[in-house]
Amino acid sequence: xxxxxxxxxxxxxxxxxxxxxxxxxxxxxxxxxxxxxxxxxxxxxxxxxxxxxxxxxxxxxxxxxxxxxxxxxxxxxxxxxxxxxxxxxxxxxxxxxxxxxxxxxxxxxxxxxxxxxxxxxxxxxxxxxxxxxxxxxxxxxxxxxxxxxxxxxxxxxxxxxxxxxxxxxxxxxxxxxxxxxxxxxxxxxxxxxxxxxxxxxxxxxxxxxxxxxxxxxxxxxxxxxxxxxxxxxxxx
Amino acid sequence: xxxxxxxxxxxxxxxxxxxxxxxxxxxxxxxxxxxxxxxxxxxxxxxxxxxxxxxxxxxxxxxxxxxxxxxxxxxxxxxxxxxxx
Numbered sequence: 001x002x003x004x005x006x007x008x009x010x011x012x013x014x015x016x017x018x019x020x021x022x023x024x025x026x027x028x029x030x031x032x033x034x035x036x037x038x039x040x041x042x043x044x045x046x047x048x049x050x051x052x053x054x055x056x057x058x059x060x061x062x063x064x065x066x067x068x069x070x071x072x073x074x075x076x077x078x079x080x081x082x083x084x085x086x087x088x089x090x091x092x093x094x095x096x097x098x099x100x101x102x103x104x105x106x107x108x109x110x111x112x113x114x115x116x117x118x119x120x121x122x123x124x125x126x127x128x129x130x131x132x133x134x135x136x137x138x139x140x141x142x143x144x145x146x147x148x149x150x151x152x153x154x155x156x157x158x159x160x161x162x163x164x165x166x167x168x169x170x171x172x173x174x175x176x177x178x179x180x181x182x183x184x185x186x187x188x189x190x191x192x193x194x195x196x197x198x199x200x201x202x203x204x205x206x207x208x209x210x211x212x213x214x215x216x217x218x219x220x221x222x223x224x225x226x227x228x229x230x231x232x233x234x235x236x
Numbered sequence: 237x238x239x240x241x242x243x244x245x246x247x248x249x250x251x252x253x254x255x256x257x258x259x260x261x262x263x264x265x266x267x268x269x270x271x272x273x274x275x276x277x278x279x280x281x282x283x284x285x286x287x288x289x290x291x292x293x294x295x296x297x298x299x300x301x302x303x304x305x306x307x308x309x310x311x312x313x314x315x316x317x318x319x320x321x
Contacts, residue, residue, distance in 0.1 A: 057304070057305070058307055061304065061307070062304075065304070093309075094307070099309075100309060101307050101309040101310045103248075103252075103310050104255050104256060105255070106253070106255050107255070108255050108256060108259055146255075148252060148309065148310055149309065150309070182253070182255070
């Protein structure tokens with residue numbers, strides 16, 4: 001598997017993603033500077049976390065118009081896998097690849113803590129290694145992760161099982177106390193209708209080795225690799 | 237071409253929780269400004285631009301809001317135009 005990791009000015013989780021894909025997963029990855037216009041021959045595009053353009057205007061609002069984003073939109077339209085983590089999720093919403101928006105945390109505080117999320121859908125190309133209902137321990141680190149969308153969008157997301165991760169307490173219940181930012185329906189991550197673009201606020205790439213405190217994020221990268229390898233086997 | 241100053245006022249959408257406004261409201265109440273009923277915190281963007289007419293300036297500013305300056309999911313905006321002599 002080959003991944004392109006897009007680096008915007010202000011990205012700060014690009015190396016974490018690189019390490020997760022290369023050292024831990026054993027796949028290939030390359031950084032792509034935001035001023036580039038081509039992604040190269042890749043199976044996955046990762047928009048990493050950070051503070052692209054200093055979060056000026058709105059988180060992700062300016063990065064969304066970076067030159068590379070035309071290639072990312074085209075890649076996604078062609079069915080390519082796109083993963084947006086944290087700021088990457090904000091960029092995907094701003095770019096219209098995912099519905100809704102991420103606004104200031106309800107607490108107004110930047111939250112950098114481990115949280116627990118429940119896998120709501122294990123039939124995606126990003127979550128096949130998990131099982132539905134499984135509770136994962138992943139870190140969050142954001143000030144604007146409060147997911148909002150209109151009622152019709154929320155209803156559609158739930159009906160189509162496109163809410164992939166939900167904030168829950170360690171027992172697996174989506175309580176208000178377990179919601180770290182005020183997200184509607186405790187939404188931590190969601191997928192597009194075609195199932196090839198996933199955005200989430202927690203950082204799976206920071207939970208891929210025991211030394212990091214959790215390995216629960218590795219399954220997401222392994223799920224992606226499984227799918228890519230299956231397609232390659234079919235082609236051969 | 238005429239020169240215009242445009243002010244775009246962006247506010248959290250009506251009906252949407254505005255945690256920043258809530259925090260400011262709480263602070264005002266604690267300072268005993270108890271008459272304050274609601275606070276909403278937004279953003280002011282001032283632009284200088286050239287256009288053939290005020291209508292054209294407004295159209296351009298509206299396009300900028302829709303494309304970049306405001307997020308229609310979470311924000312409302314208002315455009316005020318002033319002609320610069």
